[in-house]
Amino acid sequence: MICRFLCNKKKKKEEGSTMSSPAVRLHIQNHYVVMDNGIVQVTLSKPDGIVTGIKYNGVDNLLEVLNKEPNRGYWDLVWSAPGSKGIFDVIKGTCFKVIVQNEDQVELSFKKMWDPSLEGKFVPLNIDKRFIMLRGSSGFYSYGIYEHLRGWPDFDLSETRITFKLRKDKFQYMAVADDRRRIMPFPEDRLPGRCQPLAYQEAVLLVNPKDPRLKGEVDDKYQYSCKNIDNRVHGWISFNPHVGFWQITPSDEFRSGGPLKQNLTSHVGPTTLAMFLSGHYAGQDLVPKFRGGEPWKKVFGPVYIYLNSGSTGDDPLLLWEDAKIQMMREVQSWPYSFPASEDFLKSDQRGSVCGKLFVLDRYISPDVIPANGAYVGLAPPGDAGSWQRECKDYQFWTRADENGNFTISNVRPGDYNLFAWVPGFVGDYNKFGDIMKITSGSYMELGQCIYKPPRDGPTLWEIGIPDRLAAEFYVPDPNPQHINKLFINHPDRFRQYGLWDRYSELYPDADLVYTIGVSDYRKDWFFAQVPRKREDNTHQGTTWQIKFELSGVIQGTTYTLRVALASATLAELQIRVNDPNARRPLFTTGLIGRENSIARHGIHGLYWLYHVSIPSSLLIDGTNTLYFTQPRCNSPFQGFMYDYIRLEGPPCLTEDI
Missing domain, CATH: 2.60.40.1120 (Carboxypeptidase-like, regulatory domain)
Known part of the structure; x- marks a missing residue:
């Protein structure tokens, strides 16, 4: 039974008794090196350091055997010289070395060293990819050490990660979270004849999928993105045989952008990613730029590739439950004691x-x-x-x-x-x-x-919840022609494709008007301020109104408007008070943001907070209106997601303070 197998294995690991497990063996061949601990056998190309094969539970190779060897399990990156287009590289070592070899552990190094002859051809970094196998471990670890020496050329590093491409004939069920797991399309389903490309380039409508149950659904890898803080374990399950392939990241310390930064996880391929660095949901703000020959060194990982299995007749979803338990064990073991590099601190x-x-x-x-x-x-x-x-x-x-x-x-x-x-x-x-x-x-x-949070006076009114998300606002049902069934009646309903188009359907002739004390932000404040689509399929900017009552405006004072944005994409927020036609707005953000959160179903990107002073001379006793204009309209994906809006009165309105 699956539970008995997994629990016995874990008990041995907990007790620290690995003597009953086979010793770790290393087999060095002309062009390959094989790590084998009797549970898992991992084959890597030499000196490239590409994972070409993973043998486990009677399956000769869990990786896609139809792919060429460099396209199975690899480290990759996207880099560029300043001002140049990004270059995608699979990182291939040129020097192989055994770092540790004994019965309990093997650690291998695959290095690629930079020198001036590589300028313009390869990212100016020394990269040391490490792979570790431990005795009794149902999987293996990988980490990398990146180094830019003083005086080396300037460059940008847009992305780096580990990619595994699994066998499509076996791994068809994906799990990212308890409420985000499902049977997935085949990679062929995204090819011409089986799908229809949609407005955003990564999204397709499945029109003739191999599994007819998926017909009419949208597939988009960004629907499965995840915040760093939640991105601990994800992967795939094979139903025949019952095998799980899981990527476990026990720490966020080496990821960029903090705990809320969103990254890709697993998606159609079947593909599993260990993301370390990316500009997703942030743009250039999260692309490290190295200038003036500055020195830099960083350790990415280790991450753990965990494999588990069960018997025919068992519920294969128990493999997901076990993977979560293993993830907690890895988190509790961080920082690991076994990596040999002195750059990974114990x-x-x-x-x-x-x-x-x-x-x-x-x-x-x-x-x-x-x-x-x-x-x-x-x-x-x-x-x-x-x-x-x-x-x-x-x-x-x-x-x-x-x-x-x-x-x-x-x-x-x-x-x-x-x-x-x-x-x-x-x-x-x-x-x-x-x-x-x-x-x-x-x-x-x-x-x-x-x-002491920003505050000038008492709250006169507020819209939303200050939590850096737009999830509390009105998220519409998707177009019935563009659904992912997983997200029907789902807490993350914002992950459906094409929700930006629903604004034009809900507000075909006039923009959103929100009345304080009457409207409910959960129903009446659309989750994203986007352009409106015209009948000729062009777009126009939008102006939202906030109407509110004031009595006894105190002249000669200042009121304060706090506007917190959850995301911005090539957008501009202009604010006017009581005059929508004022030639100059009271406030403008200017053009901000390259986060693509609207198109990539993210509900937040970067956090933007603005403090707008409103002179009392612009306000009146009675009904006042704020006009929030987003004029940029070159694409349907431009706009904002709001987090929270608050109007504060002058400090003198509260005598006790």
């Missing part, structure tokens, strides 16, 4: 920070409020909120408990700022801009930290 080489975070907003409470559920992290020094655009170094995050207590463990030595943001409050906390120096073995107690 637990005793790291430091920890603890403290207690409170929020002080005197318009809500005269006392400090525990920052329940706050995201608290250490990231390279910068302004408040700079962590979400940081993409070169390491970040370390945790969640505060209901009392605001937090502990950030296993932090690599270095200089950091303490950052935080608190669901329910706008803005970002940065501990006074203080630089915190973490050293090996250090334990720093910060005591009480107090975040």
Whole structure:
């Protein structure tokens, strides 16, 4: 039975007794090297370091045997010289070395060293790909060490990851989360004759899929993207035989953009990705740019490729349940003790920070409020909120408990700022801009930290929830011709394709008007402000209105409008007060954002917060109207997702403060 097999294997691992398991063996051939621990056998090309074969549970190769060997299991990247078009490269080593070889562990290195003869031909990095197999382990690990030496050419690194392409005749069921798992289309279903390309390039409508049950559905890899904080385990299940192939990432420290950054996971192929760095849902803001010959070194990973199996007659979905248990074991084991590179720091080489975070907003409470559920992290020094655009170094995050207590463990030595943001409050906390120096073995107690969110006066009205997402707003049903059945009646209903077009159907002649005290943002505030489609299929900008009543406007004072955006894509927000035709808006963001969250079903990208001062002379006693104009309309995907909007009165409206 599957449970008996898996539980017995885990019991042995828990007890630390691997002597009953076969020793790890290494077989070095002319063009290949094979790691074998009696459970899994992994074949890599030599010296390239491409995973060409994974033998497990009687299956000679879990990877797609119809693919050429370099297109099965590989590290890749996208890079460019400044101002040039991106270049996709599969990373192939030129030097093979055995780092560790004993009965309990094998670690292999496949290096590619850069020299001036490679300028313009290969990314100016030394790259050391490592693969590890442990005794008794039902899988293997991989990590990479990237290094740019001082004085080397400038370049941009748009993306880097590990890709595995599995056998399409076996792996047809994908699992990303408990509520995101399903039978998937075949790769042929995305070819001409079996699909219809849709408006956004990665999306297709399945018109003649091999599995007729999928006919009429949309397939788009971005429907399965995931926030870093939730992107711990995903992969595929084969029903014949019952085998699971899982990619487990136990730490976010080497990923860019912080805990909310979204990345791809698994998608039609069947393909499984370990994403380390990408501009998805962020654009150029999360593309590291190396200039002036700056030195840089970073360790990506290790990640764990975990394999499990069951018997015919067992529920194959138990493999997913087991993969989640294994993921928790890997998380608890981080940082691993077994990687041999001195660049991967072990637990005793790291430091920890603890403290207690409170929020002080005197318009809500005269006392400090525990920052329940706050995201608290250490990231390279910068302004408040700079962590979400940081993409070169390491970040370390945790969640505060209901009392605001937090502990950030296993932090690599270095200089950091303490950052935080608190669901329910706008803005970002940065501990006074203080630089915190973490050293090996250090334990720093910060005591009480107090975040004072932006606030000038009492709340007159608000729209939405300040949580950096647009999920609370009205997300329409999809076009019945463009559905993914997985997301029908699903909490993530925003992942359906083509929702941007529904705005034009709901508001064919006039734009959204929201009346404070009457409208309900859950029903009346469309989740994204996008252009309206005209009858000739061109687009026009949109102007949304917020109507509200004021009495006793205090002249000579200033009212404050807080506008938090959950995402922006080649858009501009212009705000006018009581005059939609004013030649100059009171406020404009200018053109911002390249996040593509609207087209890629993301419900958020980067967080943008604006503070708009409204002179009382622009307001009247009675009905006032704010006009939010998004004029950019070259494509249907331009626009904003709002997080939260609040109007504050002048401070003098509250005598106690």
